[in-house]
Amino acid sequence: MNTLTPSQSKKPPFRKLRGYSFDPALSLKIDTAPISTIVYKVRWEDIGDHEGCLKPGPVGEYVEVIDYDPTVKKFYTPVNLNDPYILAQDGLDPSESNPQFHQQMVYAVAMTTIQNFERALGRKVLWAPQRLAQVTGKRTPYEEYIAKLRIYPHALRDANAYYSPQKKSLLFGYFSSAPADETIQMPASLVFTCLSHDIIAHETTHAILDGMHRHYNEPTNPDVLAFHEAFSDIVALFQHFTFPEVLLSQIRKTRGDLTSENLLGQLAQQFGSAIGSYGSLRDALGEIDEETKKWKPKVPKASEYRTVMEPHARGSILVAAVFEAFTNIYKDRVSDLMRIASNGTGILAQGELPPDLVNRLASEAAKAADHVLQMCIRALDYCPPVDITFGDYLRAIITADSDLVADDSHNYRLVFIDAFRRRGIYPKGIKTLSVESLQFVAEPVLGPDAQNALNVIGEFLRGYRNEIMYEQDRKKIYEITKKHIASYTNMTKTGLHGQILEKLDNSFEFEQLTGLILDQDWKKLGVNPSGASSDDPSFQIQNLRLVSRVGPDGDQVNQIIFSLVQRSGVRMNDDGTFAGHYTPGVGEVPANGFEFRGGCTMIFDLEKAQLKYAITKPLLNTDKLAFQIREIDTGRVEQQYGYQNNDTMMGISDYSHYFGIGASDALNEPFAFLHSH
Incomplete structure (x- = not known):
C-alpha cells in the first residue's frame, strides 16, 4: 500500500475556523445560542516557511495580525493556526477571554470578506499603496507596495474600531459596557469590537474600498463619506446570508418574511447595546421606537436624503434602499413557493413551517443575497474616481449588471431603481428614469x-x-x-x-x-x-x-x-x-x-x-x-467649497473642526473620528 507524503497530497480548498456568527451576545440568549457560532471556510493558505505560507499571528498573503495592547503594554502570543490540534478541531473554541481566539476571529472574517470581493470583481484585491514624501527637484518613487493589511485586535481602550489609511491597518478597541437595559447586557462587562463579525467585515471593506478608490475618503459632497459607511455596512449585512444555520433559523422565526424584525438585517447588536442603545448599532429594516422601546419598520422618506447630513445616518438611507431591493427580489423568487404552501391563499397555516419549505426559502434568500452583493461590489468598477454620489452609484449598479447579465428576467435592475426612487435618490444629468437612461x-x-x-x-x-x-x-x-x-x-x-x-x-x-x-x-x-x-x-x-x-x-x-x-x-x-x-x-x-x-x-x-x-x-x-x-x-x-466650510451642515462641521479639514488640509484619520462613540 502506497502512502502519499504531505507534499504529494492534494491541498484542501479551505481552512475551517470557528467564530461568532454575529458577536458574543447571541451566545448568552437561549433562543440564539444554537446559532451564535459558525464555521468560517477560509481559502487555504499553505503550511511551511516559504513565502506565501500562513505563519503564527496569523500572518498570511493578505493580512498580518499583530496583537499588541498599548493599554497594558503587552504583546499577546500569536496563534498558530497550523498547530495540528487547532487544525483538528476547526480552530480554537470561541472565547471572549482568549486573545488567540480574537486573532483567529479577525483573520477568518477579514479573509471571508476579501474572498467575496475577489469573486465579484474577477481579480485579486490590492491594498492602497503607501504614499511617499516627494523631494523637491528629485524624481523619487511616488508610492510603495503594501503587501499585507495589518490588523490590531486590541489597539485601543475605547468604544471604537476603524481603518487607518495612514497606517494601512485595522485597529479594534475594547471597552466597558454601559447598557441602557441591564437585562440585555451586564454593566461594566468588557466588549471587544474584534469579536463582532459586522465590525470586522465593515472595517475590512473600508480598506478594500480605499485600495480601489483612494479619493473616496475626501468629503467633497454629503454622499462621499456616507457612501464609504453605507457600502461597508452593505457588505457586512449580506455576508449574514452566507451563514446557513443563521439563515435557516431566521427563516423559521419570520415564517419566510424577511421584512420583519430579524438578525439578518441588523448590525453589531452587542456594540449597540453596550454603548447605551436599545438595539443594534444599525438596522437596515427598522428601528426601536423611543417611546414604546419596541421595534418598528422604517418608512422611506424622500425628505431625509435632502436633509440628513451626518455620514452614518445618511449612509443608512443607501443601505435601506439596497436592502429593500433585496427583500423585493427575494419575495419575487419565493412567490411561487408561498402560493404552493398556502394553497393559493398567500396566507400560511399556523404552526412551524415544514423543514423542506424552510430549506427552499433559505436557498432562494441566499441566492438573492449573493446576487445583490455581487451587483453592489461589481458596480465599484463603474463609479467615477472622485466626488461620488448615491445617484452615481445607482447608475453604476445598473450599467455593471447590464454588461454582465443580458436577460434581467427577475427585474433586478427595476427593483433597484424603485428602491432608490422611494428615497428621493436621483442621478443628475438624466431626463427620464429607466434602465436604459440610467446606463452610462x-x-x-x-x-x-x-x-x-x-x-x-x-x-x-x-x-x-x-x-x-x-x-x-x-x-x-x-x-x-x-x-x-x-x-x-x-x-x-x-x-x-x-x-x-x-x-x-x-x-x-x-x-x-x-x-x-x-x-x-x-x-x-x-x-x-x-x-x-x-x-x-x-x-x-x-x-x-x-x-x-x-x-x-x-x-x-x-x-x-x-x-x-x-x-x-x-x-x-x-x-x-x-x-x-x-x-x-x-x-x-x-x-x-x-x-x-x-x-x-x-x-x-x-x-x-x-x-x-x-x-x-x-x-x-x-x-x-x-x-x-x-x-x-x-x-x-x-x-464643494460651500459644503466643506458650512458649519450648519450637520455631520461635517464637527468633523472638519476635529481634523482641520478645510479647503487645503489633507485628511489624517477620517474613519477614527467617524467611528467614535
Whole structure:
C-alpha cells in the first residue's frame, strides 16, 4: 500500500475556523445560542516557511495580525493556526477571554470578506499603496507596495474600531459596557469590537474600498463619506446570508418574511447595546421606537436624503434602499413557493413551517443575497474616481449588471431603481428614469483622430493583459501594472501615461469625453506640469486593472479598467464664490485656496480593443467645452467649497473642526473620528 507524503497530497480548498456568527451576545440568549457560532471556510493558505505560507499571528498573503495592547503594554502570543490540534478541531473554541481566539476571529472574517470581493470583481484585491514624501527637484518613487493589511485586535481602550489609511491597518478597541437595559447586557462587562463579525467585515471593506478608490475618503459632497459607511455596512449585512444555520433559523422565526424584525438585517447588536442603545448599532429594516422601546419598520422618506447630513445616518438611507431591493427580489423568487404552501391563499397555516419549505426559502434568500452583493461590489468598477454620489452609484449598479447579465428576467435592475426612487435618490444629468437612461453611454462616438488614438491605446492595453492575465502573485501584479502606467523613463514618455500624452495631446474630443485638460490652457487653470521640466499637464492614472467575469448565462466580460484623476488649485472669495487659480505644490496655499479634482473611469473592451465607457466627474465646465472654451467647473467648485466650510451642515462641521479639514488640509484619520462613540 502506497502512502502519499504531505507534499504529494492534494491541498484542501479551505481552512475551517470557528467564530461568532454575529458577536458574543447571541451566545448568552437561549433562543440564539444554537446559532451564535459558525464555521468560517477560509481559502487555504499553505503550511511551511516559504513565502506565501500562513505563519503564527496569523500572518498570511493578505493580512498580518499583530496583537499588541498599548493599554497594558503587552504583546499577546500569536496563534498558530497550523498547530495540528487547532487544525483538528476547526480552530480554537470561541472565547471572549482568549486573545488567540480574537486573532483567529479577525483573520477568518477579514479573509471571508476579501474572498467575496475577489469573486465579484474577477481579480485579486490590492491594498492602497503607501504614499511617499516627494523631494523637491528629485524624481523619487511616488508610492510603495503594501503587501499585507495589518490588523490590531486590541489597539485601543475605547468604544471604537476603524481603518487607518495612514497606517494601512485595522485597529479594534475594547471597552466597558454601559447598557441602557441591564437585562440585555451586564454593566461594566468588557466588549471587544474584534469579536463582532459586522465590525470586522465593515472595517475590512473600508480598506478594500480605499485600495480601489483612494479619493473616496475626501468629503467633497454629503454622499462621499456616507457612501464609504453605507457600502461597508452593505457588505457586512449580506455576508449574514452566507451563514446557513443563521439563515435557516431566521427563516423559521419570520415564517419566510424577511421584512420583519430579524438578525439578518441588523448590525453589531452587542456594540449597540453596550454603548447605551436599545438595539443594534444599525438596522437596515427598522428601528426601536423611543417611546414604546419596541421595534418598528422604517418608512422611506424622500425628505431625509435632502436633509440628513451626518455620514452614518445618511449612509443608512443607501443601505435601506439596497436592502429593500433585496427583500423585493427575494419575495419575487419565493412567490411561487408561498402560493404552493398556502394553497393559493398567500396566507400560511399556523404552526412551524415544514423543514423542506424552510430549506427552499433559505436557498432562494441566499441566492438573492449573493446576487445583490455581487451587483453592489461589481458596480465599484463603474463609479467615477472622485466626488461620488448615491445617484452615481445607482447608475453604476445598473450599467455593471447590464454588461454582465443580458436577460434581467427577475427585474433586478427595476427593483433597484424603485428602491432608490422611494428615497428621493436621483442621478443628475438624466431626463427620464429607466434602465436604459440610467446606463452610462456605451462606445461613445468620436471623430477619426480621437478614435484611432484610443484604438492604439486599446492595443497597448491588450499587451498589458497578455503579460498579467496568468499572474497570481499580488506583488508582481502591482509591479507589472506600475510599469505599464509609467510616465517617464530617462525623460522619454512611456507606458499608458505616455501613450495618452502622446496620442491625445490637444485633443478637444478627449477633453469633451473626460472633462480633463491636455491642451496648453492647463497652465492657466492651476494644473501642475507632469515633471519639473515638462511641458505636459499632470494627471494620475489609478487602478489599472484586468477584469474577467462570467455571468449566470455563461456570458464573459473581459475588460481593462483605469481611472484618470487631475487636480486644479482654486482660490475662493470670502463669500464662497470662485476667485481664480493657483498652482498646487508651488509656494504656500493662498487664503481660501484648495485643490479641486476631476476624474474619469475608462473601461476598455478587450475583445474589440475599444473604449466602451468613460464615466466622468469633469474638472472642466462641459457646457463651455461645447464652445471650445476651457474653464474650470466653477459650479461644482463652489458647491464643494460651500459644503466643506458650512458649519450648519450637520455631520461635517464637527468633523472638519476635529481634523482641520478645510479647503487645503489633507485628511489624517477620517474613519477614527467617524467611528467614535
